[in-house]
Amino acid sequence: MNPWVFEIVCLPRELMHRESEVGQLSRAFQPALTGSAPHNALISGPSGVGKTVLARHTLDRLEKRAPVSHAHIRSLGKSTGAILREALQQHPVDVNDQVSRSTPVDDVYQLLRDTVEYSFIVILDEAHNIYDHDVIKRLHAVPRISIVAICHDPQSWLAQIPMNGSHSFDRDRHIQLQRYGSEELADILEARANQGLANNLVTRDQLRTIANHVAGVARFGIQSLYAAAELAVERSHETIRAVDIEDSYDQALHRIRQSNLNSLPLHHH
Numbered sequence: 001m002n003p004w005v006f007e008i009v010c011l012p013r014e015l016m017h018r019e020s021e022v023g024q025l026s027r028a029f030q031p032a033l034t035g036s037a038p039h040n041a042l043i044s045g046p047s048g049v050g051k052t053v054l055a056r057h058t059l060d061r062l063e064k065r066a067p068v069s070h071a072h073i074r075s076l077g078k079s080t081g082a083i084l085r086e087a088l089q090q091h092p093v094d095v096n097d098q099v100s101r102s103t104p105v106d107d108v109y110q111l112l113r114d115t116v117e118y119s120f121i122v123i124l125d126e127a128h129n130i131y132d133h134d135v136i137k138r139l140h141a142v143p144r145i146s147i148v149a150i151c152h153d154p155q156s157w158l159a160q161i162p163m164n165g166s167h168s169f170d171r172d173r174h175i176q177l178q179r180y181g182s183e184e185l186a187d188i189l190e191a192r193a194n195q196g197l198a199n200n201l202v203t204r205d206q207l208r209t210i211a212n213h214v215a216g217v218a219r220f221g222i223q224s225l226y227a228a229a230e231l232a233v234e235r236s237h238e239t240i241r242a243v244d245i246e247d248s249y250d251q252a253l254h255r256i257r258q259s260n261l262n263s264l265p266l267h268h269h
Helices: 019-034 051-063 080-090 105-115 134-141 154-160 182-196 204-213 218-234 242-262
Strands: 041-044 069-074 120-125 145-151 174-176
Touching (some): 019 041, 019 051, 019 174, 041 051, 051 145, 069 080, 080 120, 182 204, 204 242, 218 242
Parallel strands (some): 041 145, 069 120, 120 145
16 A cells, blocks of 8 residues: 555646646646746635645646746735745745745845746635735735635635735636536546555445545545555455445544644644
């Protein structure tokens, strides 16, 4: 068994059943292929349906074809200064010796403007948790920075950000993700099983059972499959059994919850 295949940060080789959405986001990024800054984009949808994976997968493809880099920032509990500092820290040009937590926001912003010479895409994950929307205005004002905002409720988020920034998130660059159908999610789980599990450890019918139980939420389904495989190994089962799947859901939810807790700033615990 290869645990890495089931890690949240592990990108799939192919983003199955999201071809249309990958194409839509790729079109927003297309100006980077000719040296211009990509367009901003907004990705929305319920938890666990692959919003972050879509952004990272499409950016990974883009970075192989164009001089583009990106930062992935979890926005929860972060001020404008913290987000700008993290963008600088993730930029390929090392300027960490010029910025600290005490550096004024205006100085951090100016350093970001001076540093970014090529297309730099900032993914604002959990953007609905940004409480100081001045950061959108500042990022938008840097000529070579583009924003990919990820949120649950796009209308509510767009209504809160500064008007001079909201118009840059055009409707045709708003990508709405829905939960997967059961057969679609079974396809995704089968691909993960082929990569990360021994042959014939799980059947297609068992993958459908998991997909139906998790109601199309990919993250829950992937973690349930992994938990079922772990339980089968612990119990010396030669293949995954129904009891392993039945017991996997609570273990998967615990792992997801722990991962979410680990990503929170200390004061949000």
